[in-house]
Amino acid sequence: MSRRTRAAHRPHRTDAVPIHLYGLRRGTVSVLTLVCAAFALFILAPVAWLAINATKTQANVYGTSGFWFARPFHLVQNLSALGRNVSGAGVYLQWLGNTMFYAGSAAVGATILSALAGYGFARFRFRAANALFYLVMSTLLVPITSVALPLFLVYAKVGLVNSVWGMILPSMVSPVGIYLMRTYIDASVPRDLIDAARMDGAGELRIFVRIVLPLTVPGLVTVLLLTVVAVWNNYFLPLIIFSRNRFYPLTVGLSSLSHAAETGSKAELVPVLIAGGLVTILPLIVLFLFLEKYFRGGALQGSTTG
Known part of the structure; x- marks a missing residue:
């Protein structure tokens, strides 16, 4: 060359x-x-x-x-030791069951309500729709500590103190879930498809169940996971409304045992509490791994506008 x-x-x-x-x-x-x-x-x-x-x-x-x-x-x-009535302060398995019930019930309710509200804001035109939507979003700016006393007084008035509904009902209202579902429906559910279904005689409930929900599964799973995590880790709300340890979730129950261990009266509970903390996070990890593919798509789609 x-x-x-x-x-x-x-x-x-x-x-x-x-x-x-x-x-x-x-x-x-x-x-x-x-x-x-x-x-x-x-x-x-x-x-x-x-x-x-x-x-x-x-x-x-x-x-x-x-x-x-x-x-x-x-x-x-x-x-x-977690399965035994340690220190007389409560049973870990009972608290675990309470937490699963609170988180599961609130997550299902929040997902349904968020989907309904998101669909209404995304596909219905009515007076003051944007004002109402931003009013709902503004509740995210209010810290729960500032409304703790009024919240307790209202709960006491309507009989929700030491009641499972006092934990579930407020957790079913999710401004973040409403925002995500509105954005996701805007991006994933074509208006022409809904209009065509209406012209064919489909009612709004049938459109919502047969068209909207199947097209928004990743968004629904995202709201479900976010609500489960929020309720599972909620400490302040159950601390306000529950005075009986049989209603405690894991957050408040483990905190009560941790206080006993710190004061020295039940110092032998320290490794048991650590094991309890480990078991507490395992269900969330398993749930996330099982639904991760839906969560990833729903979070990305719900963070953009259509």
Whole structure:
């Protein structure tokens, strides 16, 4: 091959910075990766601490590293203690059942109500629709601590104190769910399809059940998951309305046992409480993994406008 031919086939040098992902420079991608890894470590570190210390005895919880296992392996004993009436403050399994009931009932109700309200705001034209929608959204700006006393007085007046409905009914109203469903229906349910169904004689309920709901399954799952997580982790509302420990969810129940352990009267409960905290988050992880594909699509679609 001649010198001229080799020169013709030689690749041209360029001083341009290589483009990697989504038009970002490789260095920028590396920095973003490190930042995301740091956030992931920050989030997963407490979970790892729970998983490790749930296997320890009380002495090992205080006497060994929180991020390393120790002998004897005490996980089975700690888990079995959760099924007993520890310290007379309540039964963990009963609190777990209460939490599942509150979260499941509120999530189903919130999903249905959010779908109905979102469909109404997205596909019906009525006076002051936008004003009413923004009024609903404005409730997100009101912290629950500022309405704690009025909320308790209203609950006491209507008989919702120490009642499961006092936990479920307020949790069924989800402004975030209404917003997501309105946006999702705007983007996923064509107006022409609804108009055609009306021309064919379909009623509004049939249109909602047969057309709107099947087209918005990812959005419905997103609202369901968000409500389950919100109710599962809710501490302040049950603290206000429940004075009897048989109604406690896990958040308030474990807090009452944690207080007893901190005061020293029931210090032997520390590893049991850690195991209880670990078991508390497992249902949410399993539920998210099972519905993750729907949640991902619904969250992305619901965050954009059609």
